[in-house]
Amino acid sequence: MAIVPNGPVLALRGISKRFGAVQALTDIHLEVHAGEVVALVGDNGAGKSTLVKSIAGVGPADEGVVEWQGKPVQVTRPHDAQELGIATVYQDLALCDNIDVVGNLFLGREILRAGVLDEVEMERRSRELLQTLSIRIPSVRIPIASLSGGQRQTVAIARSMLGEPKLVILDEPTAALGVEQTAQVLDLVERLRDRGLAVILISHNMADVKAVADRVAVLRLGRNNGTFDVKTTSQEEIISAITGATDNAVTRRKARSGEVAK
Amino acid sequence: MTTNVDKTNGGPSNGANKASGPADANPVAKDAVTVVDPRLLVRQEGFKGYLTEFGRKMRSGDLGAVPVIVGIAIIWAVFQWKDSAFLSPKNLSDLSILLGGTGMISVGIVFVLLLGEIDLSVGSLSGLAAATLAVLNVNHGVPEGIALIAALASGAVLGAVHGFFFAKIGVPAFVVTLAGLLAWNGLMLQVLGTTGTISIADDSFVRDLTAHYFSQLIAAYGAATVATAGFFLAQFLDARRRKAVGIPSRPLSEILVRTGVLAVIVYAAAWRLNEYKGLPLALVIFVAVLVILDFVVRRTSYGRKVIALGGSVEAARRAGINVVAIRISVYSLAGLMAACGGIMIASRIGSASQQAGTGNLLMEAIAAAVIGGTSLFGGRGSVWSALLGMLVIGSISSGMNLLGVANSVQYMITGGVLLAAVVIDSVSRRTQRSAGRG
16 A cells, blocks of 8 residues: 655656547656556546557557656567566456466466476466465466466466566456456455555456555546545546546536547 | 376365465355366375376366277277287288378378468478489489488478468468469479389388388387386476475376386387387387477477467467467478478388379378377367377278278278367367366
């Protein structure tokens, strides 16, 4: 819960992005501190995914500055983001169903011993990692296909942890999960925060957001529409910020310009 | 594959213990998982645990090589009952040599199937390699070694060409290799020219590939001993290392049972082969290729990448795997193995002919891989399925020839076996999904 007093791990300043005739993002500001979960919410098409892609280096922003630990950086390729310590878990997880948990965790960064896969070391480290994150799966040697949706999600998140990131971006981690599995994933998000990581959580589910996030950043039609402290804000207030029903002159003006754009 | 699958079973005991440990903050979740996942059941140590685990795997559809081994046992029993010459040393020895040719081609097919793709050109490539070898060596007097290398290179390069069109240009593999099937068969006829069939000299090295036997008794028994000891040592050292770092390992009793089973098979084979002319060089080459490529698939990062591509191309790409390079290399390997197979076949027949690489060869190579248990759907399979599948196909044709059954009936029966194998593959996948999914 503790927000580290020094500067933000990641700060976005004035991020804008255009796709042809569509202004997807306009002048977005966002700050994420270590040991903090920031929920990024917004209606469909609000620009959440576009913003995440600009941070992850998949679709760099046109304008604006990305500051990493206080220094402006260029993130133009996914590789740049990984180098900095940004790990992204996409909605479609990108796991290989036919390979076991250990193989998936180390896919693309296998540990070799004399040029040969070091299964023993990889299994040991996998167990260690899953244990520190208190992730429970039947065995690290069963194929991903045998795991439930929630277990797959936790494996995907655990995998992002192998690179020892400082910021983890989770894209709708609970979207397709049942109640119990959602709880498992949310527990894991809290554990990431307790380990001092910064987390950006994209979610549609207000209950999830209220449960784990420290702050909520609302996007609406590609613009910032307020940042709220979860503890002091009601769910209704957040929802009205998402839908644009907030009763103030600024948002009414934005809503109008949005409709004209349509 | 068998070893890989079995390793998964080392896990449950520890996993379950952990679940009941201090991390047990959420008992509901644990129960929910226990109910749906049979693998969470604690496995007893020792031999009895091995048996119960085995039974559980069978029921949940994880059949591995069991159906094909049962199939081979039935086929052998039936033919031995019909004609006692079937399990005679000569027939078995001939069978072991017969396996090598198509088997080599089938190994390449296994790699392509692991990717989840298909290669229809391997038959033509094998014929082309044989023709290249014969024309260079016999007609143009090129030294045998150089002609051999040229023949193998032709397979690897043309395979890479298929891979390039498939991986880089994006043409479906089926079409690219179908074009290859026609084109390389044409090229083979061109290379052979008007001569037609070219005989390979009886005293040549190529002829020796399938005609040479290590006739000393010690050769076959020595090879069997090396295989058994090597297997035991590998398993034992792995288990010891696992124990040392505190992760589940195979109990010694299980390793001994496995080694025992292997020992019975290899020593029986060695005894039978020694009754005839000894250990055939062709069999040694084939098994060596199998051991090496099995190691590549299971224990190297290259093999891991191939299997990952068969599971999910997108996941592999995001993990930083060079999809194009892996695909081209696998097609190149399939071409190389096809050339190896073509040379083995030419060596056995004693000539390169216009019929080489045509007819049933391609279908038998693909059927062997599938019958042996490699999935057509990609990502699941083993190099050893080339051997097991060829044993089934080879045994059927050898047994039927002994009984004097017509080719027409042989084809129908082989077709039926192939269908049965694919049915088992499909059904076991479905059972696995319903038993394993949470």
